[in-house]
Ligand SMILES: Nc1ncnc2c1ncn2[C@@H]1O[C@H](COP(=O)(O)OP(=O)(O)OP(=O)(O)O)[C@@H](O)[C@H]1O
């Protein structure tokens with residue numbers, strides 16, 4: 365290593381970004397794509413070589429043809445599950461943000477509500493899903509509730525932490541400018557909490573799909589979870605895998621959507637992260 | 647110790663009488679400021695120099711109203727002001743820019759809090775951007791600025807808050823010599839034009855002498871007033887003056903006082919270390 369090399373320039377305006385973009389994308393996407401491809405090929409080869417019965421372990425090509433032959437059915441069930449996830453997630457976001465704001469703003473609300481927020485996570489979802497079924501039937505509502513119950517916890521906890529993450533010095537600076545309590549809250553605490561909110565949201569969206577599937581397993585007449593149970597009982601194993609595949613794609617896409625919206629909603633945070641990443645690499 | 651007589655138009659803008667501040671650190675009292683008397687006239691420019699940790703920033707926290715003194719009184723325009731928070735401009739030592747706001751929106755924070763319309767506040771800020779060397783960076787976030795630029799943005803925020811009194815805690819600490827000089831000259835200009843009252847903390851004796859009507863030298867902790875020196879150099883002042891005989895003499899006198907305190911601060915520190923090791927490295931009580 366050349367120790368005399370000048371330190372990387374701190375010209376913060378990143379002119380090179382335009383050129384390195386495709387390269388950076390390739391760097392990000394090639395490794396996972398390679399791993400997936402290798403795994404699929406291995407799977408195909410091993411499954412064929414060992415002659416495991418198809419209903420026990422279908423090969424990737426079996427799964428592919430199952431998807432192709434029943435795509436209409438899959439699309440219908442995917443749409444149902446997606447609705448449950450989207451609605452449940454939206455509810456958890458609204459309730460979670462509202463609760464976090466109330467908890468951070470008022471000590472009384474904090475003492476009153478926080479124990480229940482935490483307690484709500486100690487109840488196994490599997491245990492209340494049948495209750496929801498009794499109360500709300502086989503439709504959309506109980507699944508939305510299960511998804512919301514799973515999602516709201518990381519949102520509340522992260523956002524409360526974020527609202528409290530502000531350095532006291534920052535608040536003092538605002539006070540010397542004449543800021544009063546609600547101005548501290550709206551102009552400093554809430555913006556400071558948004559990166560935390562996004563962290564919580566990423567966790568929530570990743571588990572939201574699981575919530576919908578659990579809800580469907582307990583009792584449903586549509587959705588990918590229902591489709592899986594039905595297919596498994598008929599030993600249509602390739603279809604089960606097809607459903608799993610679609611569920612994971614849905615999860616990844618939803619996660620990506622949150623990550624991308626973070627970039628647009630918090631451009632400053634993105635700048636900061638990139639600066640830190642650059643500092644780490646140099 | 648020299649106590650010059652300064653003729654002040656009555657009453658002084660800010661007056662501290664016997665201000666002391668004690669904190670408690672791990673259950674032991676920590677005497678940070680001890681019986682500080684300080685007087686700043688209306689439209690005055692007063693600098694404070696002292697060793698690190700002697701309580702300069704604490705003094706500003708007290709004057710701004712963020713903290714209350716353990717003893718003593720603070721008079722603003724000759725009156726005690728229990729609710730003075732927000733009435734004096736304060737540029738803290740750290741820039742404390744809000745990372746989610748652009749430079750422009752950070753600068754207008756004070757006006758915004760006062761209820762000025764954003765569009766009007768922005769227009770006002772844009773006028774000063776050039777002078778602060780921030781032109782072209784109005785839409786940048788603090789993370790992408792150099793230390794000196796952030797400091798200038800913080801100064802702009804303080805200036806725009808438009809208070810009669812400004813407390814500036816080492817505002818030019820992170821600037822290179824050239825920028826520093828031009829900012830000093832700029833500060834003298836706005837001080838002169840806008841008739842601000844400025845209290846200024848610095849470690850730079852040249853800077854203190856060049857800018858001030860008066861310099862207070864504080865002792866090592868607990869901070870007491872060691873020396874008050876009136877700077878009777880003609881105004882307007884320019885950077886050329888730093889080589890004049892009068893300037894050099896004043897500077898020498900101040901440096902002498904500061905050196906004594908630096909040595910005392912160091913002695914105390916080594917004493918502390920020695921005693922701590924005597925106790926087998928355990929926490930010294
Ligand atoms: N809130 C507090 N609680 C306890 N101790 C404090 C508090 N604020 C300041 N101190 C202590 O008071 C002393 C003086 O701090 P201060 O920041 O005022 O020094 P300073 O003169 O501004 O130093 P510097 O030149 O390094 O900025 C320090 O020893 C610091 O640890």
Ligand SMILES: [Mg+2]
Pocket residue numbers: 702703704739815
């Ligand atoms: Mg300080």
